[in-house]
Amino acid sequence: MRLDVPVDHPDFGKLLPCPRCRLPELRAQHSLTKRTLGNLRLLERFTFETFHPEGHGLSADRRRNLRQAYERAMAYAAHPEGWLLLRGGYGCGKTHLAAAVANAAADQGEAVLFVTVPDLLDHLRAAFAPGSAERYDERFEQVRTTPLLVLDDLGTEQATPWALEKLFQLLNYRYLAQLPTVITTNYDLDDLEPRLRSRLADPDLVDMVTILAPDYRLSGAREQSELNDLGLYREMRFESFDLRRGGLSQEEAQNLQKALELARAYAAHPNGWLVLNGDYGCGKTHLAAAIANARLEHGDTVIFITVPDLLDHLRATYNPQSSVSYDKRFEEVRRAPFLVLDDLGVESATAWAREKLYQLINYRYLTRLPTVITTAKVIAELPPRLRSRILDASRSTVFVILAPPYYGASKRQGKSPRRRQTSQPHSTL
Secondary structure (H helix, E strand, O other), X not given: OOOOOOOOOOOOOOOOOOOOOOHHHHHHHHHHHHHHHOOHHHHOOOOOOOOOOOOOOOOHHHHHHHHHHHHHHHHHHHOOOOEEEEEEOOOOOHHHHHHHHHHHHXXXXXXXXXXXXXXXXXXXXXXOOOOOOOOHHHHHHHHHOOOEEEEEEEOOOOOOHHHHHHHHHHHHHHHHHOOOEEXXXXXXXXXXXHHHHHHHOOOOOEEEEEEOOOOHHHOOOOOOOOOOOHHHHOOOOHHHOOOOOXXXXXXXXXXXXXXHHHHHXXXXXXXXXXXXXXXXXXXXXXXXXXXXXXXHHOOOOEEEEEHHHHHHHHHHOOXXXXXXXXXXXXXXXXXXXEEEEEOOOOOOOOHHHHHHHHHHHHHHHHHXXXXXXXXXXXXXXXXXXXXXXXXXXXXXXXXXXXOOOOOOOOOOOOXXXXXXXXXXXXXXX
């Protein structure tokens, strides 16, 4: 039979078997495909009943995030329409949730195929072998037309041109046909091949869920990053902030009071970004640390780190003796539920450093994760890509502290006073 579909549909003009007349045969073929390609039988224990949506030893924000991911996966399993994209780090639970969706569908008698992407590509390659029981086109057709497909670990495959072409053909077919599909990946969309990314980024079809929970295998350990320097700033709180009454001009005193009020408000409701700009020693690091300490007391997971130290930590992962990989260290920072980056702009401005900082800041910009940034550089002097993110009024509040350093005169000799750059916060939260 020929389907009545638009001209641009991949099935236009094709002769297809009638699903009513050949339904038993098609079910038998699908069963063979499941046994050949899928490993759902090995994942039978991964159900919604065995998933722990509260996690183990997580902060309040990560518990909420994991619970939301669990509920959205359950909702999808009840009505598998469109695509469900589960993103997160290693061991965060995304494969368990994907398998739970597949198991729920199988329990309802629905045809479902669960397969990791590298295994799928291996099976497709094997179909070219002379002794293969199935031809490549038959096997590929069974996979791309399966009623519910779960692709685990997208992005971990060897990215050869052939592999990328097959994956695009598979996803593009299911995209155009709007076939229910669940995909898990450790990668950001920006890191995937552009054609794949264009399909996965369609909000009309794809429900993207980002899981912030760390590797559950490390759940017995205290959830404290070795990157976090907040312990060195434990005395920097709102109560200990010095407004220097009597030592400032009226404009500077009012500006510093407003900075304190803004920091308190952000700590109470951390929405978007807060960027504190001012001379060295003006109080911006104290306010940033006070915000971080307040959120830590609230139960959030916080990372406070200076930008030069962060880059040193990332470089150290390239050492063969490093106990942690670069990918894992970088993921830890850019996915942090609450991040304070102190002293942006004083780092060594190598091409590598600029690229890493942009990747970090751009990710948090796109995901709207709460972030506090301090910098002594005039915003206009920051690299253009960073500046474009920081100055987006829909995401960020930039506040310029006019007060001079606590000790000595301003170090900005030969430059216009900072107050002439702007006298008002750039935007609102």
